[in-house]
Structures are given as C-alpha cells and as structure tokens.
Amino acid sequence: MSTTNTQYLTVNGHQIPVKNLDKPFWPEDGYTKADVMAFYIKVWPYLAPHLKDRPLSLVRYPEGINGQYFYQKNFPAAPPWVETIPIRSKTRVTHYVMANNLETLIWSINLGCIEVHPWLSTQWHLDYPTYVIFDLDPMAPATFQEAVQVAFALKSLTDHLGLALFPKISGATGLHLYLPVKPVYSYQETATFVQRLGEAVIRVLPGLATNERMVSARGGKVYIDHLQNQKGKTIASVYSLRPFAGAPVSMPVTWEELPTIQPDSFNITNAAARLAATGDLFAPLLSLQQELPTELLS
Structure with a gap:
C-alpha cells in the first residue's frame, strides 16, 4: 500500500488514520514520520506519566524540521478517544488536547508534531503548577x-x-x-x-x-x-x-x-x-x- 494514501494503525483498539509515513521529517538525517512514531511508541511507558492530565500545546511541522511550523492549541473536533479540556480565557474557550493515551500521541504525530509541550499544571489544579x-x-x-x-x-x-x-x-x-x-x-x-x-x-x-x-x-x-x-x-x-x-x-x-x-x-x-x-x-x-x-x- 502506498504511504501517500491514508492507512490505519490500531492502538488500544482505536483505528488511527495516518498518512505519508515515509515523509522525511529530518531530510539530512533520513528520519521519517514513521521513525518519530516508532520512537514515541518505545518511550511511551516512561513518557506517559509525565503527560497524564496535562493540557498540551501542539507544535506542528507538517513538512519536517526545515519547513514552516505553527502552534495549535484548540481542537474542538478531535477524535472521541482524544481527551480534551476546555479552558476559558478572557476572550475565548480553548479545547486543549491531553495525551492520556498512546493513540492521542500517534494522532498528533500524524498532524506533524515532533515535540511534546505539556503544561506545568494538570487539569485538576490548572492554576497551580506541580x-x-x-x-x-x-x-x-x-x-x-x-x-x-x-x-x-x-x-x-x-x-x-x-x-x-x-x-x-x-x-x-x-x-x-x-x-x-x-x-x-x-x-x-x-x-x-x-x-x-x-x-x-x-x-x-x-x-x-x-x-x-x-x-x-x-x-x-x-x-x-x-x-x-x-x-x-x-x-x-x-x-x-x-x-x-x-x-x-x-x-x-x-x-x-x-x-x-x-x-x-x-x-x-x-x-x-x-x-x-x-x-x-x-x-x-x-x-x-x-x-x-x-x-x-x-
């Protein structure tokens, strides 16, 4: 199957659509989107407790590290197995993603995320960092x-x-x-x-x-x-x-x-x-x- 078409990874019983797995995220080093997913799957047991219940800012590099990147915080239409939390500011409500399961992290990588940026506080005490x-x-x-x-x-x-x-x-x-x-x-x-x-x-x-x-x-x-x-x-x-x-x-x-x-x-x-x-x-x-x-x- 061509990696330019959408495929599906099954993680914890959820089907995650992924595409362009062979896209070079580090062109000079040869590391691809698939390599990023494989890395985070390996380290997930260690990473998961440090992300649990923390809102994330997603930094997206859709064309890899040499391309344009942007921050995205609001995901009101995330898949149902992606936990989100609405956080109200003076002017708007932002639906932040929380990576409380591996499938959410894989989903974010498919969007072009390379880094993981959690809040310093959890959803239970948003105003008080841990x-x-x-x-x-x-x-x-x-x-x-x-x-x-x-x-x-x-x-x-x-x-x-x-x-x-x-x-x-x-x-x-x-x-x-x-x-x-x-x-x-x-x-x-x-x-x-x-x-x-x-x-x-x-x-x-x-x-x-x-x-x-x-x-x-x-x-x-x-x-x-x-x-x-x-x-x-x-x-x-x-x-x-x-x-x-x-x-x-x-x-x-x-x-x-x-x-x-x-x-x-x-x-x-x-x-x-x-x-x-x-x-x-x-x-x-x-x-x-x-x-x-x-x-x-x-």
Missing part, C-alpha cells in the same frame, strides 16, 4: 558548559533550602532544571521564586548569568528565564524529540554525569536504550511535593 522550571539558555558566545556552571550554582541554592532539583538537557543548547512542588503555589509565585534564585546567582556570577529579557542586552551570557513559569507557557517535555539536526531528545541526567554530558548526547537512535539502562530519572517528579520558602515568593 513543578518549577529553571530554563537556562546560553546566548553565544556562552556555551553549554557555562549553562552547566549556572545549573550547579542554582543547585547550591536549592540544596541550602533543602529542595531537590532535577536536571535534563533541553535537546537544544541549554538546560532545564525541574523542582517539583505541592500544587498550592500560583504561577506568579513560582515565577517569582525562579526570579529570586536567578538574581542571587547573577549577583555571584555577574559575568556568567543574566535575566535580561532583551536578547541584545544579554551580552553572551546564560539567560535564566523565569518567565517560562507563567500560566499556559510550555516547554519541551522530558523524553521529547526536538526539531534540530540529529533528532536530539530532551533527556534527564544525573548531577554526577552532567559535567561530561553534551547537548546532543541523546537522540532518536539511543534514547530508548538509555532509558532501558537508567529507568525514569524524572520519576520523583511524579510524587515529590516540596514546599517553597514563603519569603522567596513575592
């Missing part, structure tokens, strides 16, 4: 290694506060540090917490870190982005593919191995084996509910 994220983005000539230095400075602060912090490589040039919390803090409070700790690091390492919002003002430093903690903001999930050369994967790492890790250490070909060897290093995020110091929330 983790805080420190998004460290090195601005050239700053490097990944300098982002690692900033990450360890932040870890020193969270260690002092008695809080556990979990690193993952972004799959691009930076780092994401996750701090799981009780879902009782507002997005404003968690963003302020990241801002306060970022400011402390910047005072100690002024030549290395910055929180300047204007790219042109960052001076080749590592940007500590507290604004990623605003409601509705999303970041590439753990175990998500990224739309860059080599098909990198955003993977958790240990603090012990972080100094020797490279941004492209894990990709579509070796991430599943890594998971099989280490298990889910982000599993603590599913149960650990830490309390933040009130003096750093405003």
Whole structure:
C-alpha cells in the first residue's frame, strides 16, 4: 500500500488514520514520520506519566524540521478517544488536547508534531503548577558548559533550602532544571521564586548569568528565564524529540554525569536504550511535593 494514501494503525483498539509515513521529517538525517512514531511508541511507558492530565500545546511541522511550523492549541473536533479540556480565557474557550493515551500521541504525530509541550499544571489544579522550571539558555558566545556552571550554582541554592532539583538537557543548547512542588503555589509565585534564585546567582556570577529579557542586552551570557513559569507557557517535555539536526531528545541526567554530558548526547537512535539502562530519572517528579520558602515568593 502506498504511504501517500491514508492507512490505519490500531492502538488500544482505536483505528488511527495516518498518512505519508515515509515523509522525511529530518531530510539530512533520513528520519521519517514513521521513525518519530516508532520512537514515541518505545518511550511511551516512561513518557506517559509525565503527560497524564496535562493540557498540551501542539507544535506542528507538517513538512519536517526545515519547513514552516505553527502552534495549535484548540481542537474542538478531535477524535472521541482524544481527551480534551476546555479552558476559558478572557476572550475565548480553548479545547486543549491531553495525551492520556498512546493513540492521542500517534494522532498528533500524524498532524506533524515532533515535540511534546505539556503544561506545568494538570487539569485538576490548572492554576497551580506541580513543578518549577529553571530554563537556562546560553546566548553565544556562552556555551553549554557555562549553562552547566549556572545549573550547579542554582543547585547550591536549592540544596541550602533543602529542595531537590532535577536536571535534563533541553535537546537544544541549554538546560532545564525541574523542582517539583505541592500544587498550592500560583504561577506568579513560582515565577517569582525562579526570579529570586536567578538574581542571587547573577549577583555571584555577574559575568556568567543574566535575566535580561532583551536578547541584545544579554551580552553572551546564560539567560535564566523565569518567565517560562507563567500560566499556559510550555516547554519541551522530558523524553521529547526536538526539531534540530540529529533528532536530539530532551533527556534527564544525573548531577554526577552532567559535567561530561553534551547537548546532543541523546537522540532518536539511543534514547530508548538509555532509558532501558537508567529507568525514569524524572520519576520523583511524579510524587515529590516540596514546599517553597514563603519569603522567596513575592
């Protein structure tokens, strides 16, 4: 059967229409839409708990990583086996998809999705995130290694506060540090917490870190982005593919191995084996509910 015609994959008893499975999503590397589906099927047991009950922003690359891409959040006519949640803003109601089953993820990949972008909160506490994220983005000539230095400075602060912090490589040039919390803090409070700790690091390492919002003002430093903690903001999930050369994967790492890790250490070909060897290093995020110091929330 030609892959330019619609075919059907059966997942959990649901027939999912798919097409163009041989379409190159990474033309230079040769990875296709079918390869993306195969990857997510392999990592689904590890990924699923981190997506459960979280609204998603779908980033669609219908022509692969070199083509135009766009964000889509509203899916009022999704298939019946795709769970959605209506979220009201001041001007409209948006029907967000939640990947609570594998068939939903396969359906989204058929639409051209490469990355998985979940909310920081679940449908049960939409206004209260379950983790805080420190998004460290090195601005050239700053490097990944300098982002690692900033990450360890932040870890020193969270260690002092008695809080556990979990690193993952972004799959691009930076780092994401996750701090799981009780879902009782507002997005404003968690963003302020990241801002306060970022400011402390910047005072100690002024030549290395910055929180300047204007790219042109960052001076080749590592940007500590507290604004990623605003409601509705999303970041590439753990175990998500990224739309860059080599098909990198955003993977958790240990603090012990972080100094020797490279941004492209894990990709579509070796991430599943890594998971099989280490298990889910982000599993603590599913149960650990830490309390933040009130003096750093405003």
